[in-house]
Amino acid sequence: MHRYRIQGIPESIATAARATMRSPQYGHPAHVEVATGYGLCRLCLQTFTMGTDERLLFTYQPFTDSDALPAPGPVFIHRELCGRHDAAVLPDALRPLPLVVEGYGAGGALLVQRRVGNASFEPVLDEVLGRPATHYVHLRNAEAGCFIARIDRDRPSD
Numbered sequence: 001m002h003r004y005r006i007q008g009i010p011e012s013i014a015t016a017a018r019a020t021m022r023s024p025q026y027g028h029p030a031h032v033e034v035a036t037g038y039g040l041c042r043l044c045l046q047t048f049t050m051g052t053d054e055r056l057l058f059t060y061q062p063f064t065d066s067d068a069l070p071a072p073g074p075v076f077i078h079r080e081l082c083g084r085h086d087a088a089v090l091p092d093a094l095r096p097l098p099l100v101v102e103g104y105g106a107g108g109a110l111l112v113q114r115r116v117g118n119a120s121f122e123p124v125l126d127e128v129l130g131r132p133a134t135h136y137v138h139l140r141n142a143e144a145g146c147f148i149a150r151i152d153r154d155r156p157s158d
Contacts, residue, residue, distance in 0.1 A: 025059065103136075
């Protein structure tokens with residue numbers, strides 16, 4: 001079993017998108033709407049309350065490695081402030097969703113892609129992180145293909 005951190009998008013990205021109503025990475029206009037689907041906030045990793053929560057839609061690029069092939073796509077965050085998820089556990093709100101675990105290596109190369117399906121999330125993640133060449137993982141929605149969260153190995157403290 002591996003120790004890891006499941007992280008929502010950086011707070012700086014969410015803060016900039018809320019303040020400017022534009023994608024911080026691309027400058028595309030952002031869009032606000034009342035939640036109409038089961039989607040989730042990419043910052044706090046909690047689902048929206050349909051018909052109540054306002055969500056902000058903007059373009060996000062999840063890769064930080066300059067050699068990685070860009071993969072921008074739409075993400076939602078709460079319009080109002082919420083806290084970034086950064087913990088060693090998968091939020092319960094994500095468990096019923098159709099999930100894909102993608103392992104990336106040097107230069108952002110996709111090494112492995114596993115659908116969670118009816119399996120338990122943790123063994124699938126352990127398998128992907130168990131590959132020595134895996135540097136980090138992206139969690140995606142298996143239906144829409146959209147980015148959900150980044151997962152890094154937890155570094156022991158000195």
